[in-house]
Amino acid sequence: xxxxxxxxxxxxxxxxxxxxxxxxxxxxxxxxxxxxxxAFKTFSPGLIIMDVMMPGMDGFEATRQIRQMRGDVHVPIxxxxxxxxxxxxxxxxxxxxxxxxxxxxxxIIFSAKVKAHVRNRxxxxxxxxxxxxxxxxxxxAEKEHIIVDRVFxxxxxxxxxxxxxxxxxxxxxxxxxxDILLSAVSPRGGLYMFLGDxxxxxxxxxxxxxxxxxxxxxxxxDGLAVGDLAREINKLLFDILPEFMFCAAAIIELNRLxxxxxTWVGGLPDGLILDKGGRLINKIASQHxxxxxxxxLEFEDxxxxxxxxxxxxxxFYSDGLIETNNEKGExxxxxxxxxxxxxxADIGDNIVEYLVGSIDEYDQEGLQDDDVSILQIKCxxxxxxxxxxxxxxxKFPWCINIELGPDNLKESGxxxxxxxxxxxxPGISPHKDYLFTVLSELYINALDHGxxxxxxxxxDGDDGILIYQDIRQKKLDTLxxxxxxxxxxxxxxxxxxxxxxxxxLSDSGDGFDFDNLNSCEEEVHGRGIGLVNEFCESVxxxxxxxxxxxxxxxxx
Amino acid sequence: MASVTAESTNGSDVxxxxxxxxxxxxxxxxxxxxxxxxxxxxxFTVDLRQVEYMDSSALGMxxxxxxxxxxxxxxxxxxxxxxxxxxxxxxxxxxxKFTLD
Numbered sequence: 001x002x003x004x005x006x007x008x009x010x011x012x013x014x015x016x017x018x019x020x021x022x023x024x025x026x027x028x029x030x031x032x033x034x035x036x037x038x039a040f041k042t043f044s045p046g047l048i049i050m051d052v053m054m055p056g057m058d059g060f061e062a063t064r065q066i067r068q069m070r071g072d073v074h075v076p077i078x079x080x081x082x083x084x085x086x087x088x089x090x091x092x093x094x095x096x097x098x099x100x101x102x103x104x105x106x107x108i109i110f111s112a113k114v115k116a117h118v119r120n121r122x123x124x125x126x127x128x129x130x131x132x133x134x135x136x137x138x139x140x141a142e143k144e145h146i147i148v149d150r151v152f153x154x155x156x157x158x159x160x161x162x163x164x165x166x167x168x169x170x171x172x173x174x175x176x177x178x179d180i181l182l183s184a185v186s187p188r189g190g191l192y193m194f195l196g197d198x199x200x201x202x203x204x205x206x207x208x209x210x211x212x213x214x215x216x217x218x219x220x221x222d223g224l225a226v227g228d229l230a231r232e233i234n235k236l237l238f239d240i241l242p243e244f245m246f247c248a249a250a251i252i253e254l255n256r257l258x259x260x261x262x263t264w265v266g267g268l269p270d271g272l273i274l275d276k277g278g279r280l281i282n283k284i285a286s287q288h289x290x291x292x293x294x295x296x297l298e299f300e301d302x303x304x305x306x307x308x309x310x311x312x313x314x315x316f317y318s319d320g321l322i323e324t325n326n327e328k329g330e331x332x333x334x335x336x337x338x339x340x341x342x343x344x345a346d347i348g349d350n351i352v353e354y355l356v357g358s359i360d361e362y363d364q365e366g367l368q369d370d371d372v373s374i375l376q377i378k379c380x381x382x383x384x385x386x387x388x389x390x391x392x393x394x395k396f397p398w399c400i401n402i403e404l405g406p407d408n409l410k411e412s413g414x415x416x417x418x419x420x421x422x423x424x425x426p427g428i429s430p431h432k433d434y435l436f437t438v439l440s441e442l443y444i445n446a447l448d449h450g451x452x453x454x455x456x457x458x459x460d461g462d463d464g465i466l467i468y469q470d471i472r473q474k475k476l477d478t479l480x481x482x483x484x485x486x487x488x489x490x491x492x493x494x495x496x497x498x499x500x501x502x503x504x505l506s507d508s509g510d511g512f513d514f515d516n517l518n519s520c521e522e523e524v525h526g527r528g529i530g531l532v533n534e535f536c537e538s539v540x541x542x543x544x545x546x547x548x549x550x551x552x553x554x555x556x
Numbered sequence: 557m558a559s560v561t562a563e564s565t566n567g568s569d570v571x572x573x574x575x576x577x578x579x580x581x582x583x584x585x586x587x588x589x590x591x592x593x594x595x596x597x598x599x600f601t602v603d604l605r606q607v608e609y610m611d612s613s614a615l616g617m618x619x620x621x622x623x624x625x626x627x628x629x630x631x632x633x634x635x636x637x638x639x640x641x642x643x644x645x646x647x648x649x650x651x652x653k654f655t656l657d
């Protein structure tokens with residue numbers, strides 16, 4: 001370490017140099033205040049021995065200037081002075097000195113003081129270095145948090161938590177939430193929800209939410225039952241989470257009418273069913289282990305199904321809620337929570353607000369120990385969104401011709417294949433369900449009544465359909481003649497908007513009396529053509545009924 | 557491939573679930589499903605969650621089921637229809653004859 005000696009007397013400097021060099025320090029000398037300031041800048045000494053009275057700038061002034069330049073690390077300054085009145089000594093400290101020694105001084109005391117201050121200096125250097133490392137860590141952690149935050153935001157962006165049938169509250173105890181709340185509209189117009197609580201909190205707990213949200217949105221699109229959802233997510237978590245980590249969860253599906261709730265609950269506190277005044281009428285007990293604990297063989301996917309009345313509410317929450325402490329360290333507890341809904345008073349619809357208010361009142365200090373989530377599900381019929389219609393514009397005309405001979409007719413499912421093909425065209429894909437129905441009606445009519453010459457009246461009577469099936473199968477098995485022709489052409493951008501699919505089906509049969517078609521509601525047969533009429537703009541028979549042309553409009 | 561399964565949750569409620577295409581290929585399985593359960597079951601639910609497509613023979617099968625069970629005044633609920641399937645049922649006025657949810 002470098003020590004700066006400031007003294008106008010050459011002999012003093014010499015003496016000090018020897019002593020310090022003997023103790024192993026490197027020495028730099030200055031003979032007045034100005035030189036001291038300059039040497040400080042040039043050599044950055046770790047310790048300064050400062051004389052007070054010097055020509056030009058004195059020791060006090062030099063000390064003041066050096067103190068102003070000092071960086072992050074402490075540089076001790078020891079005054080060496082012939083003055084020993086109290087006033088002078090306190091001036092030394094006031095100027096920014098750390099210690100003083102009166103001349104003439106004792107060599108041992110001097111050496112001890114230097115050692116002590118060098119130790120201070122070294123500690124200060126170490127602290128400074130550690131600070132820098134910490135700052136770097138902090139900077140990197142913040143950078144990572146921002147990135148991870150964005151990933152979470154995107155992963156959860158699909159969640160439809162602003163749905164009118166949901167009210168919720170979430171309060172993570174740190175930056176990242178170990179509780180996860182997801183919601184998505186089902187393909188049947190109902191609503192799926194997922195409330196999960198991972199072991200622990202913070203980022204390490206929240207991380208499991210990423211794969212779950214992915215899987216959840218993917219499975220929901222397929223319209224799986226809650227038990228199957230649970231099984232799939234459990235499998236995923238079991239595979240990727242470390243053993244000590246799992247996820248207590250409730251997976252819930254509310255149907256479109258808002259009167260049937262299917263749940264799979266594992267490890268979460270009991271859900272509550274509340275009447276329309278918010279009074280507790282039933283509980284939904286957790287029946288399973290949390291997700292990620294059991295392997296697929298041991299896993300149980302049995303759901304619970306509840307029938308509910310309009311305006312009732314279902315409440316689920318994570319255990320952080322009942323583990324809230326008051327100032328005496330007492331837990332809020334499940335009993336206290338139940339009591340909130342057992343007073344008999346009408347608390348109305350704002351159950352989440354009521355609950356959050358009650359907890360805040362209990363926990364005056366507001367010290368949260370765990371992530372808290374509350375989910376209120378309102379049992380109301382859902383507003384049915386307008387059916388999705390293809391936004392893709394169809395621009396070009398095309399046509400498909402298919403001729404099915406006896407061998408093809410024996411195969412089942414030609415219509416499936418055609419519909420799957422059509423469904424691959426983005427503009428048509430939303431219509432494939434209806435197209436299946438239309439094409440299937442036309443095809444079965446052509447095959448059954450045209451080619452095979454079957455009479456629907458056989459279907460009447462108790463086992464009519466089975467008898468019909470039986471005869472049909474026999475005729476089909478022995479079929480060696482006959483055919484069905486299917487032609488589908490697309491007319492894009494027709495008058496009136498959208499495109500039109502013209503579908504023509506003809507068969508080799510003798511035709512039928514299409515003027516006398518009757519569709520009686522109670523008959524088991526004969527309603528197919530009613531569906532075709534409903535879905536198609538025009539239906540035209542020709543060739544004695546052995547040919548039918550229909551137009552199906554694909555609106556934009 | 558299409559399939560029909562019947563499950564009884566508590567003895568009196570029976571859920572018949574169809575997956576794949578609900579068309580004449582499942583006639584036999586479907587009839588068998590409710591006939592086997594009718595003696596002990598009070599309420600039937602036909603779960604169409606996994607149905608991809610359906611045609612008018614499915615409507616015929618449902619009507620047959622209703623005819624068959626009506627004598628014993630058992631309730632039939634059709635559940636979990638996708639909007640498209642639901643529309644097909646509504647066009648045929650099935651919402652008047654069955655409970656649709």
